[in-house]
Amino acid sequence: MGKRPSGHVPQEEINALLIAEARAGRLVVRLKGGDPFVFGRGGEECEALAAAGVPFAVVPGVTAAVAAPGSAGIPVTHRDYGSAFAVVTGHECDGASDLDWGALARIPTLVVLMGVRALPEITARLIAHGMGPTTPAALTASATLPHASTVLGTLATIAERAREARVEPPATLVLGEVVRVRDRLARPESQTCSAAFACQ
Amino acid sequence: MGKRPSGHVPQEEINALLIAEARAGRLVVRLKGGDPFVFGRGGEECEALAAAGVPFAVVPGVTAAVAAPGSAGIPVTHRDYGSAFAVVTGHECDGASDLDWGALARIPTLVVLMGVRALPEITARLIAHGMGPTTPAALTASATLPHASTVLGTLATIAERAREARVEPPATLVLGEVVRVRDRLARPESQTCSAAFACQ
Structure with a gap:
């Protein structure tokens, strides 16, 4: 899933999709362009997953x-x-x-x-x-x-x-x-x- | 090649080895633990290679x-x-x-x-x-x-x-x-x- 500068997919929708797919029993990979923890919203996505009780793992990337x-x-x-x-x-x-x-x-x-x-x-x-x-x-x-x-x-x-x-x-x-x-x-x-x- | 905190392999020796192996016609991979461009000495190694006329490429890693x-x-x-x-x-x-x-x-x-x-x-x-x-x-x-x-x-x-x-x-x-x-x-x-x- 990607975001354009126009932000046509709101962060809330991305969070909701991650949670919905995980709850459907799927193994979800959220692959981000750019480092999600450097002016990305990796922290917020992790918080949303944690709040929803969805287990997750973070694999650090190249910034x-x-x-x-x-x-x-x-x-x-x-x-x-x-x-x-x-x-x-x-x-x-x-x-x-x-x-x-x-x-x-x-x-x-x-x-x-x-x-x-x-x-x-x-x-x-x-x-x-x-x-x-x-x-x-x-x-x-x-x-x-x-x-x-x-x-x-x-x-x-x-x-x-x-x-x-x-x-x-x-x-x-x-x-x-x-x-x-x-x-x-x-x-x-x-x-x-x-x-x-x-x-x- | 690795360096210990004691620094038992001086940077100059590493640079010399890279240059010697390249001049012997080998394709040399200098794999560094830690990001070579963040308090590593990647910049200095590149300079040594450039000064010696050795072609090289940098592949950024995870810091x-x-x-x-x-x-x-x-x-x-x-x-x-x-x-x-x-x-x-x-x-x-x-x-x-x-x-x-x-x-x-x-x-x-x-x-x-x-x-x-x-x-x-x-x-x-x-x-x-x-x-x-x-x-x-x-x-x-x-x-x-x-x-x-x-x-x-x-x-x-x-x-x-x-x-x-x-x-x-x-x-x-x-x-x-x-x-x-x-x-x-x-x-x-x-x-x-x-x-x-x-x-x-």
Whole structure:
């Protein structure tokens, strides 16, 4: 079962279906795209199942917050560059935001999921809260897919670069010195690298 | 190839072996325990390979920072509780620390990897930097293994609870309101849940 950005299948219906199928005696696999425990609603689905008395097991998966940068040649931490990272969703950035941007601006590596639409607002907010405008930035779209692409820039320029390159969601933004590692991996003979950072 | 905490195989030797085997014409798989791009040295290994002209590909994996809490019934984000999370390693906590603890103390969910030994220091530092002493805390050891276990407490009590329970590394600490989700999943009939949060 999938959800589109328009949210045409409400979470309540998904929960109800999981419970109904389980009560009908079926073994139900809820396979989610994206990590269900990272800005997914895995926690809420587990709560609904628990409240309904439906036994379940969670099998952890790969989170785009780390995998998307990794597939673009960017480790979210690195001995020389970043010893902590934080993850937020761009969905939290429209208009009023409860996020503590002052704190986020001070974390060495910041990963923003689902932030394409709010990119100008996100970058302006971080600059206003003290993150350096020259902080390296990378925006990876459709990570690990054949048409994956990465746009590079700085905190000050990445929104404009992304607009010029017509980056479409889903995309993962990484801000921090760790972005420089990608440069060190991009040898002349591997300029075509893009999908799952394969240098051949 | 594995590394022990004692670090008996230096990173330089691992890099050299990867390069030598590749140059001998072999297809080399470097399988890492733990996410190589999250406080692993995946970035450095990639740099060594690139500098040596060895083609390589990165296949992203599952990071304990999200999977260990998840396997213990704790999503690192949740609509009701936490809309951002940060990850640090306890190895950064001995003595002088370059980490911005004031900023980390303000992130809704904080995950600390490899923090068992430095737990008293980590929790004291966060309290000194303004994180509430009653912030819910969970320490999951040997996540997803048959002998996995989770110790619960608060920022103020988790170090003492862990000492009493004789928690051994590796373990993952989660601090934040998201820890409360686990309570909602722990129905009376599922008190034996521990390994991969299986409620049956």
